[in-house]
Amino acid sequence: MTDTMTNPTAEPEYPALAACPACIATPSAVDRARAAAAEKAARIMLSVPDAHCALCIQTVESDLEKMPGVKSARLNLTLRRVSVEAEPGISAESIAKRLEKIGYPAYELDPGQLSMTETDKQGRDLLMRLGVAGFSMMNIMLLSVAVWSGATDATRDLFHMISAMIAVPTVAFSGQPFFRKAWAGVRNGRLDMDFPISLAIVLATGMSLYETFNSGHHAYFDAAVMLTFFLLAGRYLDFRTRAVARSAAQELAALEVPRAIRLTGEAEEPVAVADLRPGELVLVRPGGRIPVDGVVVAGQSELDRSLLTGETLPVFAGPDLVVTAGAVNLTGPLTLRVTAAGKDSSLHRMADLVAVAENARNKYTTLAEKAARMYSPSVHLLSFAAFAVWMWLTGGDVRFALNISAATLIITCPCALGLAVPAVVTAASGRLFRAGLLIKDGSALERLAEVDTVVFDKTGTLTRGTPEPVTLEGLSPEALAIAAALGGASSHPLAQSLAQAARAEGAIPAVLTEVAEVPGFGVQALWQGRRVRLGRAHWVGAEPLDVTAAYLGIEGQAPQSVAFADRLRDGAEEAVAAFKAQGKRVILISGDVPGAVGDLAARLGIDDWRAEALPEDKSAAINALQAQGHKVLMVGDGLNDTVALSAAHVSISPASALDAARVASDIVLLGTSLAPLPEAQRVSVRAVQRIRENFAISFGYNVIAVPIALVGLASPLIAALAMSVSSITVALNALRLK
Amino acid sequence: MDILAVLIPVSLFLGLAGLVGFWWTLKRGQYDDPEGDSQRILRGDYDDHPKP
Numbered sequence: 040m041t042d043t044m045t046n047p048t049a050e051p052e053y054p055a056l057a058a059c060p061a062c063i064a065t066p067s068a069v070d071r072a073r074a075a076a077a078e079k080a081a082r083i084m085l086s087v088p089d090a091h092c093a094l095c096i097q098t099v100e101s102d103l104e105k106m107p108g109v110k111s112a113r114l115n116l117t118l119r120r121v122s123v124e125a126e127p128g129i130s131a132e133s134i135a136k137r138l139e140k141i142g143y144p145a146y147e148l149d150p151g152q153l154s155m156t157e158t159d160k161q162g163r164d165l166l167m168r169l170g171v172a173g174f175s176m177m178n179i180m181l182l183s184v185a186v187w188s189g190a191t192d193a194t195r196d197l198f199h200m201i202s203a204m205i206a207v208p209t210v211a212f213s214g215q216p217f218f219r220k221a222w223a224g225v226r227n228g229r230l231d232m233d234f235p236i237s238l239a240i241v242l243a244t245g246m247s248l249y250e251t252f253n254s255g256h257h258a259y260f261d262a263a264v265m266l267t268f269f270l271l272a273g274r275y276l277d278f279r280t281r282a283v284a285r286s287a288a289q290e291l292a293a294l295e296v297p298r299a300i301r302l303t304g305e306a307e308e309p310v311a312v313a314d315l316r317p318g319e320l321v322l323v324r325p326g327g328r329i330p331v332d333g334v335v336v337a338g339q340s341e342l343d344r345s346l347l348t349g350e351t352l353p354v355f356a357g358p359d360l361v362v363t364a365g366a367v368n369l370t371g372p373l374t375l376r377v378t379a380a381g382k383d384s385s386l387h388r389m390a391d392l393v394a395v396a397e398n399a400r401n402k403y404t405t406l407a408e409k410a411a412r413m414y415s416p417s418v419h420l421l422s423f424a425a426f427a428v429w430m431w432l433t434g435g436d437v438r439f440a441l442n443i444s445a446a447t448l449i450i451t452c453p454c455a456l457g458l459a460v461p462a463v464v465t466a467a468s469g470r471l472f473r474a475g476l477l478i479k480d481g482s483a484l485e486r487l488a489e490v491d492t493v494v495f496d497k498t499g500t501l502t503r504g505t506p507e508p509v510t511l512e513g514l515s516p517e518a519l520a521i522a523a524a525l526g527g528a529s530s531h532p533l534a535q536s537l538a539q540a541a542r543a544e545g546a547i548p549a550v551l552t553e554v555a556e557v558p559g560f561g562v563q564a565l566w567q568g569r570r571v572r573l574g575r576a577h578w579v580g581a582e583p584l585d586v587t588a589a590y591l592g593i594e595g596q597a598p599q600s601v602a603f604a605d606r607l608r609d610g611a612e613e614a615v616a617a618f619k620a621q622g623k624r625v626i627l628i629s630g631d632v633p634g635a636v637g638d639l640a641a642r643l644g645i646d647d648w649r650a651e652a653l654p655e656d657k658s659a660a661i662n663a664l665q666a667q668g669h670k671v672l673m674v675g676d677g678l679n680d681t682v683a684l685s686a687a688h689v690s691i692s693p694a695s696a697l698d699a700a701r702v703a704s705d706i707v708l709l710g711t712s713l714a715p716l717p718e719a720q721r722v723s724v725r726a727v728q729r730i731r732e733n734f735a736i737s738f739g740y741n742v743i744a745v746p747i748a749l750v751g752l753a754s755p756l757i758a759a760l761a762m763s764v765s766s767i768t769v770a771l772n773a774l775r776l777k
Numbered sequence: 778m779d780i781l782a783v784l785i786p787v788s789l790f791l792g793l794a795g796l797v798g799f800w801w802t803l804k805r806g807q808y809d810d811p812e813g814d815s816q817r818i819l820r821g822d823y824d825d826h827p828k829p
Contacts, residue, residue: 093816116813163803174796
């Protein structure tokens with residue numbers, strides 16, 4: 040892969056007009072790197088986030104199979120991934136382009152980053168154990184029904200024996216995940232949920248074996264296996280949710296491969312950013328992201344620093360300008376001398392700040408942990424107390440007392456507790472995934488439910504980060520025609536947007552000659568013998584405005600200005616309005632100039648806004664809010680937001696955000712619209728409510744069942760009933776989530 | 778009650794057959810894309826040109 044992969048817009052339309060020798064040299068380097076990537080790419084994986092229906096499968100697969108060189112394509116709708124088998128020479132990029140054309144934006148995945156095989160193996164392992172437990176449960180249940188209906192003497196003993204033959208190997212195989220975790224917990228000196236589970240399973244199996252050999256009346260093999268089955272079901276759900284989230288998070292990480300072009304003497308070579316050393320020279324092409332901190336040595340261009348600072352207005356870049364990693368180079372190629380790369384770069388310092396902020400957040404205790412903390416000790420105490428009391432009452436009948444104690448453990452065992460959280464989280468994250476939100480962290484759902492304040496970033500979050508002309512009314516038809524022609528000749532975002540808007544107005548591009556892009560300044564050409572220019576204010580000879588603007592100069596006429604405003608992201612208005620309707624405080628904090636931020640705030644009806652905020656200011660503002668007891672949801676996309684994202688109680692970033700921002704946030708918004716956010720918050724509130732209900736249900740069952748067990752009336756039938764009914768109620772309650 | 782000597786092995790055998798079947802589906806990767814498979818089964822063109 041080359042660095043162009045990260046910037047699909049950057050190629051292959053090199054501004055053919057740019058007057059620089061380096062531009063002519065660049066394609067060869069790209070081609071070489073691309074050929075190297077294609078050779079080994081026999082199986083190509085792409086992420087297709089928009090695929091969601093039966094028709095999508097058909098469209099994507101049949102279209103790809105028509106592509107020459109493609110052997111077969113298969114779309115996995117669950118993971119939203121297409122896997123393409125192609126002949127060498129077909130690049131992932133060309134497939135992505137083809138998919139983009141039929142309306143499915145696709146992103147290449149680095150197969151090395153996706154440790155799918157390992158996750159798959161774990162999932163299959165759990166599923167196998169679950170299957171074995173299910174098989175045994177059903178068979179033992181059949182035998183148990185006979186015992187419950189009154190089988191006696193030799194028949195009962197035979198049935199118990201057969202049950203034992205099925206149950207013991209099953210428990211030994213299927214119970215392993217619990218035993219292993221419990222053992223690890225004990226070694227670290229803590230008792231979590233797994234210890235009472237393991238104890239109950241082992242004790243129930245052991246007691247039942249003893250009873251079977253002594254022709255006892257009660258054997259709890261069915262209960263032991265059922266316990267294993269239901270708890271494994273909870274584990275598997277939990278695993279699946281996390282596996283889907285993890286693979287998607289890996290996908291996001293695999294999307295961006297940091298590369299740079301190193302200049303050594305005459306040659307250019309693509310290298311990993313990590314391998315760059317201070318003092319080396321790096322070439323950044325137009326459209327490319329600056330990979331390191333450095334100083335401009337040669338070249339002129341403009342830099343878009345919106346992801347770093349939130350400012351929408353591009354800044355001029357020329358020799359001796361100090362630049363930081365993350366800015367996007369717009370018009371001309373730049374040669375940089377690296378001053379800091381890797382660990383010393385500003386990017387890495389940001390990562391350190393993020394790590395500090397995250398430490399504070401990791402202290403969050405989930406509802407499940409709280410429940411486990413209360414539950415584990417009380418169950419052990421209860422069971423032991425039952426044993427002691429019955430020893431005393433019966434005058435030392437160990438067998439009877441152990442039976443009671445085992446029955447107590449089985450009946451209190453957290454079948455429902457084990458399902459209470461995973462079932463709800465699976466249902467909720469499935470719903471949110473369909474709405475286009477990806478939960479990266481298990482506790483994020485619970486934290487999202489507590490939110491009472493929402494902080495938005497401006498550029499790239501509430502807006503698309505792509506400017507569009509406010510109005511073209513001031514331009515005469517001929518000026519519009521010239522603007523359309525000049526704008527179309529440049530790769531600068533303002534120029535492109537102006538050309539598009541002019542064409543939308545019905546302007547036919549004027550015929551120009553000698554069109555040339557002057558990197559860092561603008562485009563110029565000859566029109567009917569007169570010089571026309573589109574670019575920066577002083578170059579065109581106009582008075583600069585205090586808003587983002589481009590200037591059009593026609594020789595012999597006064598220069599004209601076109602002001603630009605950032606386009607709102609889809610759903611931004613709805614999202615803000617819905618959050619306000621929910622009674623949440625909405626705050627806008629941006630690094631942009633007050634004028635632009637104030638305009639946007641007024642448009643969206645946000646009263647509380649702050650402009651020109653540095654990254655530290657943002658996180659400080661959030662910390663101040665949290666110190667007042669508010670729970671803050673931060674929505675942001677830029678590098679300047681990363682610290683704030685990790686400082687907030689919970690954070691969301693769009694998929695278009697920089698890698699660093701997505702890593703720092705808990706939830707990633709896969710679509711382009713912000714509209715699902717308030718809905719997601721509502722779903723999370725409901726989900727937490729369901730989790731609490733589930734805890735209440737399982738507690739309720741215990742309140743009824745425990746006294747029965749304690750007085751010694753619990754039979755295997757009652758244990759089996761209590762367990763299955765409570766588990767099913769809890770699962771059904773989770774499915775009610777709408 | 779002699780019938781038990783036949784019925785119990787038979788029921789165990791059937792259960793085991795189910796378990797082996799489950800194991801087979803697991804190995805064949807039939808749980809990798811449940812959502813996609815549920816949609817694929819309704820597609821008409823699949824009947825005419827089934828894919829391996």
